[in-house]
Amino acid sequence: MNILVCISQAPDTTSRIAFKNGNTEFDADGVQFIVNPYDEWYALVRALELKEAGGGSVTILTVGDASTEPTMRKALAIGADAAVRIDAKPTDSMQTARLIAAHAAGKGYDLILCGKETIDYNGAVVPGMVAALLDMPYVALATKLDVADGVATAMREVTGGEEEVEVALPAVFSAAKGMAEQRIPNMRGIMSARTKPLNVETGASDATTKVRVFALPPEKGACKMIPADQAEELIRLLREEAKAI
Amino acid sequence: MIASITLKDGLATKSSLEAASFAAAMADATGAEAVAVVHGALQGDGGLGATGIKKVLHYPAELHDAGQIARLVAAAAQGASAVVFPHDAIGKAAAPAAAVHLEAGLISGVTALPQDGAAPRNVFSGKATAEIEATTNQVVYTLTPNTFSVASGGAEAAVEAFDAAVGEARVKVKSFHPSSTDGQVPLPEAERVVSAGRGLKGPENWGIVEELAQALGATTACSRPVSDIGWRPHHEHVGQTGITIRPNLYIAAGISGAIQHLAGVNQSKVIVVINTDPEAPFFKAADYGIVGDAFEVLPKLTAAVKALGA
Ligand SMILES: Cc1cc2nc3c(=O)[nH]c(=O)nc-3n(C[C@H](O)[C@H](O)[C@H](O)COP(=O)(O)OP(=O)(O)OC[C@H]3O[C@@H](n4cnc5c(N)ncnc54)[C@H](O)[C@@H]3O)c2cc1C
Numbered sequence: 242m243n244i245l246v247c248i249s250q251a252p253d254t255t256s257r258i259a260f261k262n263g264n265t266e267f268d269a270d271g272v273q274f275i276v277n278p279y280d281e282w283y284a285l286v287r288a289l290e291l292k293e294a295g296g297g298s299v300t301i302l303t304v305g306d307a308s309t310e311p312t313m314r315k316a317l318a319i320g321a322d323a324a325v326r327i328d329a330k331p332t333d334s335m336q337t338a339r340l341i342a343a344h345a346a347g348k349g350y351d352l353i354l355c356g357k358e359t360i361d362y363n364g365a366v367v368p369g370m371v372a373a374l375l376d377m378p379y380v381a382l383a384t385k386l387d388v389a390d391g392v393a394t395a396m397r398e399v400t401g402g403e404e405e406v407e408v409a410l411p412a413v414f415s416a417a418k419g420m421a422e423q424r425i426p427n428m429r430g431i432m433s434a435r436t437k438p439l440n441v442e443t444g445a446s447d448a449t450t451k452v453r454v455f456a457l458p459p460e461k462g463a464c465k466m467i468p469a470d471q472a473e474e475l476i477r478l479l480r481e482e483a484k485a486i
Numbered sequence: 487m488i489a490s491i492t493l494k495d496g497l498a499t500k501s502s503l504e505a506a507s508f509a510a511a512m513a514d515a516t517g518a519e520a521v522a523v524v525h526g527a528l529q530g531d532g533g534l535g536a537t538g539i540k541k542v543l544h545y546p547a548e549l550h551d552a553g554q555i556a557r558l559v560a561a562a563a564q565g566a567s568a569v570v571f572p573h574d575a576i577g578k579a580a581a582p583a584a585a586v587h588l589e590a591g592l593i594s595g596v597t598a599l600p601q602d603g604a605a606p607r608n609v610f611s612g613k614a615t616a617e618i619e620a621t622t623n624q625v626v627y628t629l630t631p632n633t634f635s636v637a638s639g640g641a642e643a644a645v646e647a648f649d650a651a652v653g654e655a656r657v658k659v660k661s662f663h664p665s666s667t668d669g670q671v672p673l674p675e676a677e678r679v680v681s682a683g684r685g686l687k688g689p690e691n692w693g694i695v696e697e698l699a700q701a702l703g704a705t706t707a708c709s710r711p712v713s714d715i716g717w718r719p720h721h722e723h724v725g726q727t728g729i730t731i732r733p734n735l736y737i738a739a740g741i742s743g744a745i746q747h748l749a750g751v752n753q754s755k756v757i758v759v760i761n762t763d764p765e766a767p768f769f770k771a772a773d774y775g776i777v778g779d780a781f782e783v784l785p786k787l788t789a790a791v792k793a794l795g796a
């Protein structure tokens with residue numbers, strides 16, 4: 242089975258978020274980038290498990306400029322076989338999805354795995370667009386994924402619970418917590434990642450949306466402290482002052 | 487203006503009513519007609535007229551494959567200037583495909599009506615906001631649950647049968663497993679949430695959390711380590727890698743307030759933190775705080791809530 246895992250890089254979860262150029266651009270100065278956690282912990286690791294069980298290959302793909310290569314090497318160190326970088330600066334989900342779909346079309350991938358969302362843009366849309374562009378079925382927010390005889394069985398999050406679904410491959414999935422457990426790359430993985438193929442492809446696609454301006458949320462006012470022995474007072478404040486109950 | 491609606495027992499779900507209200511408000515501002523698309527068994531107008539929807543397009547069969555829902559909505563949206571989905575599990579799955587079919591820009595997870603053509607949304611896991619504009623004529627929005635109030639007072643909407651070539655269901659649902667929340671409102675829709683972390687010491691101590699939640703009519707949640715070690719089910723995990731919520735009231739007991747936890751809850755309107763450690767980072771993000779032992783404070787709060795009702 243040949244699996245494509247779409248990974249994007251994201252600022253480390255503890256990064257301080259700042260903007261530049263009149264608040265129109267993310268200021269990446271001094272920011273540590275990681276593989277987007279959903280892409281790494283869940284999508285990539287599950288892809289590797291499926292390959293280990295049934296053979297085949299795992300290719301990772303990133304739409305990004307050369308600065309994304311260190312995070313791609315990290316995904317190779319975890320165990321992916323090959324990497325493709327589409328050399329473009331992703332500014333919009335539709336643009337990113339079209340570039341991914343253009344790469345994947347006709348390549349014979351049985352499974353395309355994505356994360357449920359990026360932790361910077363939080364769009365949760367790229368995989369659904371890729372599926373529609375390739376005319377493949379799409380299962381969003383999958384927490385479990387198994388494959389047998391060309392048919393995938395998955396659990397997906399829905400309002401109020403989970404659904405078990407079945408879908409014939411090829412298909413696209415977005416991975417949520419539960420699909421796999423994080424893997425820490427070992428020394429051998431890190432060494433072999435250096436020599437694994439990382440092919441750069443070119444592509445062009447127009448954006449359909451753009452960021453007009455970013456803003457940081459207003460500072461929270463001071464927290465009102467209530468002595469522990471007067472806990473009932475909190476309930477009064479929640480009702481009368483905050484109008485929250 | 488088109489709103490894509492999910493029905494439960496024949497009526498629009500809460501996040502669908504929010505999406506309908508959003509579409510109706512946009513229609514009002516532009517003089518367009520607000521139309522809802524529904525599929526499956528429908529009771530009356532599904533409760534949609536009240537939100538300002540004028541017409542309900544009804545596709546009789548219930549659809550479970552997002553690909554089919556996207557085709558249905560795209561067919562209904564020919565010529566519409568905007569399409570609104572709730573940013574829930576179905577909207578997240580169907581809106582991207584609808585945007586592809588319509589060749590429309592998609593602005594996902596918006597939190598308010600567009601102004602001067604740009605709509606606000608949260609980015610960087612709630613650490614910042616962005617105003618996004620589409621460069622296409624037609625725009626697809628998904629609306630973050632609990633950000634837009636459900637409108638009321640509109641007249642009964644006209645219901646019309648609607649047919650479209652939605653294709654075969656390729657994603658087939660085998661079974662549904664409700665989260666064992668015993669009648670609680672699902673977390674993303676909950677207006678009140680009582681959450682607890684490792685400070686509770688063990689799963690056997692969750693009774694005091696559940697009792698406060700029950701008294702408040704709230705849904706229970708937890709921090710990630712608590713669901714990782716299996717003290718609580720996965721679907722209760724909120725934060726960067728779990729569910730993002732924005733209830734009116736978020737009460738956190740025995741949670742330190744790590745940045746990854748805050749990412750999922752910092753858009754709550756009122757945050758209450760109960761922690762034995764006065765230096766816990768969560769107090770910086772809170773509106774009300776109690777430095778104290780959750781085992782003593784939570785039962786007191788439950789009693790005080792019950793006293794209100796009495
Ligand atoms: C990439 C990444 C993603 C992550 N995603 C998430 C996420 O989505 N959600 C999430 O929650 N975490 C997430 N985490 C983990 C996060 O960093 C914290 O480790 C976690 O939130 C801590 O959980 P906690 O507050 O329950 O436990 P602790 O940090 O152990 O805090 C327990 C708190 O309880 C207090 N306490 C102890 N006893 C009592 C008592 N009797 N009464 C009251 N208070 C008491 C303590 O003072 C302490 O503040 C993520 C981490 C990483 C690296």
Ligand SMILES: Nc1ncnc2c1ncn2[C@@H]1O[C@H](COP(=O)(O)O)[C@@H](O)[C@H]1O
Nearest residue numbers: 247249304355356358359364365366367
């Ligand atoms: N630039 C990118 N390159 C490769 N995959 C991406 C990129 N952006 C998003 N994705 C994939 O799409 C998923 C959802 O992204 P988003 O719609 O931006 O939240 C991510 O978890 C990735 O799997």
